[in-house]
Amino acid sequence: MxxxxxxxxxxQVAVKTLSRSWxxxxxxxxxxxxxxxxxxxxxxxxLASKATLKLDPIVQEIKLGVEIADNLKLExxxxxxxxxxxxxxxxxxxxxxxxxxxxxxxxAVTMAAASVACLISAQGIMHKRNAAIxxxxxxxxxxxxxxxxxxVDELGIDKERDIRAGLRTEEVKGEDGKVETxxxxxxxxxxxxxxxFDETNKHWEKKSEYNLQFLKNVQNNMNDRLRAHxxxxxxxxxxxxxxxxxxxxxxxxxxxxxxxxxxxxFNIYDFQSSAKRLxxxxxxxxxxxxxxxxxxxxxxx
Numbered sequence: 641m642x643x644x645x646x647x648x649x650x651x652q653v654a655v656k657t658l659s660r661s662w663x664x665x666x667x668x669x670x671x672x673x674x675x676x677x678x679x680x681x682x683x684x685x686x687l688a689s690k691a692t693l694k695l696d697p698i699v700q701e702i703k704l705g706v707e708i709a710d711n712l713k714l715e716x717x718x719x720x721x722x723x724x725x726x727x728x729x730x731x732x733x734x735x736x737x738x739x740x741x742x743x744x745x746x747x748a749v750t751m752a753a754a755s756v757a758c759l760i761s762a763q764g765i766m767h768k769r770n771a772a773i774x775x776x777x778x779x780x781x782x783x784x785x786x787x788x789x790x791x792v793d794e795l796g797i798d799k800e801r802d803i804r805a806g807l808r809t810e811e812v813k814g815e816d817g818k819v820e821t822x823x824x825x826x827x828x829x830x831x832x833x834x835x836x837f838d839e840t841n842k843h844w845e846k847k848s849e850y851n852l853q854f855l856k857n858v859q860n861n862m863n864d865r866l867r868a869h870x871x872x873x874x875x876x877x878x879x880x881x882x883x884x885x886x887x888x889x890x891x892x893x894x895x896x897x898x899x900x901x902x903x904x905x906f907n908i909y910d911f912q913s914s915a916k917r918l919x920x921x922x923x924x925x926x927x928x929x930x931x932x933x934x935x936x937x938x939x940x941x
Contacts, residue, residue: 670762670765671762673765680751680755681752683751684748684749687748694744701733702737705729705732705734713726774939778936833892834928834929836927848924858877862876862904866894866896866904871895871896873892874886874892877893891937895940898935898937900934904932906929907931908920915928
C-alpha cells in the first residue's frame with residue numbers, strides 16, 4: 641500500500657510550486673497577454689492572406705449564380721420566370737457566397753478579435769497597477785508631509801530642515817586648540833533624486849564658477865519651461881544636466897498648481913551646508929544637487 645503520510649511532503653512542494661508559478665504568471669500577465677496579442681495579430685494577418693488566395697472561386701460562384709438568373713430572365717417570359725423568382729435566385733447566390741466568405745475569413749477574424757482582447761486586457765491590468773502604485777505613493781507622500789509638519793511644530797522649521805537635509809552639528813578642536821561648533825553634511829541623507837555634479841558629468845568643468853553658471857542657466861531654463869508648459873518631468877531635468885534617466889524620473893516632477901512650490905530648485909544656495917557654500921564661493925567645483933520635486937505627476941493634474 642502507498643504510504644499517504646510519506647507523500648505529504650511532495651504534496652506540499654507541489655502546492656508551493658504551483659502557487660509560485662501562478663504568482664509569477666499573474667505578475668507577468670501584462671507581458672504575456674501583450675506577447676500573445678502581438679503574435680495573434682501577426683497570425684491573423686497570415687490567415688487572412690491565405691484566405692484571400694481562396695476568395696476568387698467564391699466570387700466566381702456568386703457571379704455565376706447571378707449570371708444564370710440574368711439568363712433565365714432574358715430567356716423566359718414573366719409567367720415562367722417572374723421578377724420574384726429572379727430576385728430570389730440573385731439573393732440566394734449572394735447569401736451563399738457571403739456565408740462561404742464568412743467561413744473563409746472566420747479564423748482570421750476570430751484570431752484578430754482575440755488578439756485585440758489580449759492587448760486591451762494587458763493595458764487594463766497595467767492601468768490598474770499604475771493607479772494602485774500612484775495611490776500608494778500618494779498615501780506615503782501625504783503621511784510624510786504630515787510627519788514633517790509634526791516635526792516642525794515640535795522642533796521648528798530650521799531644525800526640521802537640518803534633519804531632512806542630513807546636517808549635523810559637531811564640536812571639533814581647531815589648530816589653536818579651541819573647540820568650535822561646525823555643521824557637516826551627510827550625503828547619505830539626501831533624497832533618492834539627488835545627484836552629484838562632479839567630474840563624472842560631461843558638463844562639469846574644473847572651474848567652479850563655470851559649473852555654477854551652467855547650473856543656474858539650466859535651472860532658469862527649466863523654470864521657463866515649467867511656466868510655459870505647466871509641467872516638467874525630473875528626467876527632463878536629468879537630460880539637460882547630463883544625468884542618466886531613472887524610472888522614478890519618468891513619473892515624478894513639477895506641476896504648476898499641483899500643490900508644490902510651483903518652481904524648480906536644484907538646492908544650490910543652501911547656506912546651511914558648508915560644502916555648498918564652498919561651491920558657491922568658488923572654492924569647490926563639485927556639488928550635490930537635490931531637487932524639490934512635487935511628487936508623482938499624474939496625481940498633481
